[in-house]
Amino acid sequence: MENINNNIVIPTQTLSNRECQMLRNSAIKIMSELKIKGICNIKFVLNPKSFEYAVTEVNYGTGSLSELTSKATGYPVIETVNRIELGYYLDEIEGACLEPVLNNIYKFPCNISV
Numbered sequence: 147m148e149n150i151n152n153n154i155v156i157p158t159q160t161l162s163n164r165e166c167q168m169l170r171n172s173a174i175k176i177m178s179e180l181k182i183k184g185i186c187n188i189k190f191v192l193n194p195k196s197f198e199y200a201v202t203e204v205n206y207g208t209g210s211l212s213e214l215t216s217k218a219t220g221y222p223v224i225e226t227v228n229r230i231e232l233g234y235y236l237d238e239i240e241g242a243c244l245e246p247v248l249n250n251i252y253k254f255p256c257n258i259s260v
Contacts, residue, residue: 165192169199182206185227 161169173188180186189203216223226242236242 161192162194165194165197168197172199172201176201176204180204184231185212185223187212 169190169192172190173186176188177186185207187203187205187209188201190199191202192199212223212227215221222241226236226239229239229242230236
């Protein structure tokens with residue numbers, strides 16, 4: 147998922163596979179270090195020339211982004227998170243260890259209220 151100019155685009159359009167995997171692995175390490183069990187939204191900034199990146203925001207819990215992700219990918223994000231928070235492990239939740247494969251592009255304009 148990628149946020150471009152306040153629009154959420156699924157799947158990423160401008161990141162290479164190397165960049166996606168680097169940020170994904172970093173997100174997993176961050177969640178592990180913070181002992182986050184469940185869902186977490188981590189926002190990064192990335193310099194594509196140097197592969198340097200920084201974390202700009204870490205949000206724990208579900209929200210509208212989780213719902214959009216579920217709709218766009220068909221992956222039951224909120225249901226999976228609820229089971230994790232009840233004490234289930236990923237290998238005990240059917241389909242939870244699979245990453246969704248996307249063949250379509252979904253674009254959700256963000257609601258910005260002033």
